[in-house]
Amino acid sequence: MNDTNKHVDALRQLMAAQKIDAFITPSTDPHSGEYVPSRWYSREWISGFNGSAGTAVVTPHAAALWTDSRYFLQAAEQIKDTYFTLQKDKIEGTPTISEWIGQQLEEGGCVGVDGWTNTVESVQTLQKELAEYGLSLRTDIDPYQTIWTDRPALPEEKVLIQPLELAGESTGSKVSRIRQAYHKNKAEGLLVSILDEVAWTLNLRGNDIDYNPVFVSYLLICDDTITLYTKSEKLPEEVCDYLQAEGVEVKDYDAIATDLKGMEKKIQIEAAKTNYGVYSCLAHPILADCPVSTMKIMKNATEIKGYHSAMLKDGIAMVKWMKWALQAVKDGGQTELSLEAKLTSLRAEQPLFRGVSFATIMGYAAHGAIVHYEPTPATDIPVLPKGLLLCDSGAQYQDGTTDITRTLPLGPLTDQERRDYTLVLRGFINLARVHFPKGTYGSQLDCLARAPMWEYGINYLHGTGHGVGSFMNVHEGPHQFRMNYMPTPLLPSMTITDEPGIYITDSHGVRHENTMLVVEDQEGVTFGPYYKFEQLTLCPIITSPIIVEMLQEDERKWFNQYQQMVYDKLAAHLDEEHREWLYEMTRPI
Numbered sequence: 001m002n003d004t005n006k007h008v009d010a011l012r013q014l015m016a017a018q019k020i021d022a023f024i025t026p027s028t029d030p031h032s033g034e035y036v037p038s039r040w041y042s043r044e045w046i047s048g049f050n051g052s053a054g055t056a057v058v059t060p061h062a063a064a065l066w067t068d069s070r071y072f073l074q075a076a077e078q079i080k081d082t083y084f085t086l087q088k089d090k091i092e093g094t095p096t097i098s099e100w101i102g103q104q105l106e107e108g109g110c111v112g113v114d115g116w117t118n119t120v121e122s123v124q125t126l127q128k129e130l131a132e133y134g135l136s137l138r139t140d141i142d143p144y145q146t147i148w149t150d151r152p153a154l155p156e157e158k159v160l161i162q163p164l165e166l167a168g169e170s171t172g173s174k175v176s177r178i179r180q181a182y183h184k185n186k187a188e189g190l191l192v193s194i195l196d197e198v199a200w201t202l203n204l205r206g207n208d209i210d211y212n213p214v215f216v217s218y219l220l221i222c223d224d225t226i227t228l229y230t231k232s233e234k235l236p237e238e239v240c241d242y243l244q245a246e247g248v249e250v251k252d253y254d255a256i257a258t259d260l261k262g263m264e265k266k267i268q269i270e271a272a273k274t275n276y277g278v279y280s281c282l283a284h285p286i287l288a289d290c291p292v293s294t295m296k297i298m299k300n301a302t303e304i305k306g307y308h309s310a311m312l313k314d315g316i317a318m319v320k321w322m323k324w325a326l327q328a329v330k331d332g333g334q335t336e337l338s339l340e341a342k343l344t345s346l347r348a349e350q351p352l353f354r355g356v357s358f359a360t361i362m363g364y365a366a367h368g369a370i371v372h373y374e375p376t377p378a379t380d381i382p383v384l385p386k387g388l389l390l391c392d393s394g395a396q397y398q399d400g401t402t403d404i405t406r407t408l409p410l411g412p413l414t415d416q417e418r419r420d421y422t423l424v425l426r427g428f429i430n431l432a433r434v435h436f437p438k439g440t441y442g443s444q445l446d447c448l449a450r451a452p453m454w455e456y457g458i459n460y461l462h463g464t465g466h467g468v469g470s471f472m473n474v475h476e477g478p479h480q481f482r483m484n485y486m487p488t489p490l491l492p493s494m495t496i497t498d499e500p501g502i503y504i505t506d507s508h509g510v511r512h513e514n515t516m517l518v519v520e521d522q523e524g525v526t527f528g529p530y531y532k533f534e535q536l537t538l539c540p541i542i543t544s545p546i547i548v549e550m551l552q553e554d555e556r557k558w559f560n561q562y563q564q565m566v567y568d569k570l571a572a573h574l575d576e577e578h579r580e581w582l583y584e585m586t587r588p589i
């Protein structure tokens, strides 16, 4: 019998002993992060499927795995010799998890989840859905504690200080603003469980999770106390001294449950982000949005200065890489992975480099059409001097995080490739150069990036942009550009990306992406003030594939000004050879 089926058998035994008729294992951890430490790879352990998103459900006689369209092929392959059947999320005819469980179980049955890896909101929704089938929900059991015998421990990576010269605001100042915010909700304390919010508040960074410089912890802020719950092995002496000076007490990660159970105070938590385990410990929870996320996305002057420094370094690395890549592909012998390795090595030469900010997307030709394609040794292909290469990548520097996409023409292009390259560029420019009144939110502006391609009956299904952290997670919300209703207004000092794309299956993909900063504009004639975007990213867009006649005059003008600005800012930092290349690349069109 394969390992996966042995694991399912172990879970079924435990379920029988606990009188549970179905157990749901999501891919989340206690901190609702985009990436999860290996300790919480329970869904992979139980199902054998290792994609980033999916939910496994096991009953005594059936097992099913839900995942989205990105992973249909991979999941089908990975579960083919197991008890699991594949449920294709958001496809017509696929039951929801609750519907499926409702069909499997008799009325009066009991479903289990681990409250510590499910949010308050998701548990409450599930309770309601299951109640329609006469099913109850238990949230107080983590079977993997017992049946996963070689489960990884909590990470012990060291925590480091993000100095005030880069953070721009002390922990003391942040904490006093946080206290004011929760007092407005009549709360007497705030529990922060999202890891980038803990790290931001304490001006600390970690290394527990791929790409995100955060560390596994909870932070409890009350009127007279600040308590950090984390593994003490993670804290070097200078961090302990720093925390003591800031008045932060450190307790063991697992002490959170006991401490919260004994708490008489009204503690504020956010239902969409806090796990149900925390919620069920609290005698007097107050459900409200966490003030830290909205404070964190407003970048202070020091952080903005840091972005400018990081973008300059990233632009230098990108220019060196683009010049090298265009020639190296002509010379032959390159693959997606070799191009990626070179780009990372050029970034690593830059001061304060701390790793890449997400898995590099390096998609040649048809791979460019797979939106989340990350080359691996199994998928890597030779890159030839023709067609398009889509490269979406970014870096963590200690003074700022970057996210940039450039699509490189490697040789002869088809008319369709040139048209798509130009349509995406038009959308990118349209959004980048918009002026908008105060109160406007991202989903109102999103269509600016899509309208040029909608004329041709083309669309893309991902969002057009997201916030970017300051030496923090590359995806930062809640503000964003997307088609769905997301009513967070864009305000000066927020960062946001502009990244429309066109994806033609089995052929090619195009995406252009810059990271931008919302800045003050003019007062305006009516209903101001107005805001606009400043381009933070400093990297040319290759002009040879552009069908210039398709651009409108003011789009062409904006584009030429951007290219000129890139040249002006980067030229002094490049040697003659690269400066000349950049000069050629940024000639007006």
Ligand SMILES: [Mn+2]
Residues within 6 Å of the ligand: 403, 404, 497, 499, 513
């Ligand atoms: Mn991005």
